[in-house]
Amino acid sequence: MREPQPDWLSSRLSKDFVADYKPFVFVDGEGVRCSLYVSGCLFACEGCFNEAAWSFRYGTPYTGALEDRILTDLAHESVQGLSLLGGEPFLNTGVCLQVTRRLRAELGHARDVWAWSGYTFEELLAASADKVELLGMLDVLVDGPFTLAERDLTLPFRGSRNQRVLDVPASLRAGRAVALSRLCRLD
C-alpha cells in the first residue's frame, strides 16, 4: 500500500472515467442506494476488491446523460442516498463534486451521501480544497485503506478493522473523527 502524497491531485490524475453505476442496491450503505464507482486509485492496497479500477481510464467517461439518470434514480421515493466508491472518490473530485452539488441543489438533504476512501478523515481535512469540499458534501465517510492483515468480513460496510464509519457533519463540527455510533466504535 502507498502513503498518500501531496501531488495526488484529482486535477492532475483524473480522466473523469467511471467504472460502473448501479441503481437501487442494498449493500453500499444503509437503505436503497445509487452507487457510482469512479475510476482511478493510487493506494494499491494489497487484497483490493477492485484492482481493475486502479486505472484512471478504466470503464467509460462520465457524461451528462449518466448524471441525468443518476438524479432521476435518486429522486425515486424508495432511495435513501448516493454512494461514491472507487477507485478513489477523492482522486476524482471533478465527477464526485459535480454529482453531489447537483444532488444538493435538486434534492437538498432529502438524500444522504456516503463515500469510501483510502484517505483518513484527518488526511482529508488537511488536503487540497477540492478534497475538503467533497468531504463537506458527505453524510458518512468510510475511511482508511483496506489492510489485508486487519481484514474482517463481519464488519458492516468495511473490509478491515482499521477502517472507520464516520458521521461527517459531527466530525467536522468536532474537528475530529466521530463514529457513526450505530455502526462503528472508535477506541
Ligand code: SF4
Ligand atoms: S483505496 Fe480502495 S480502491 Fe484503492 S487500492 Fe485501496 S481498497 Fe482498492
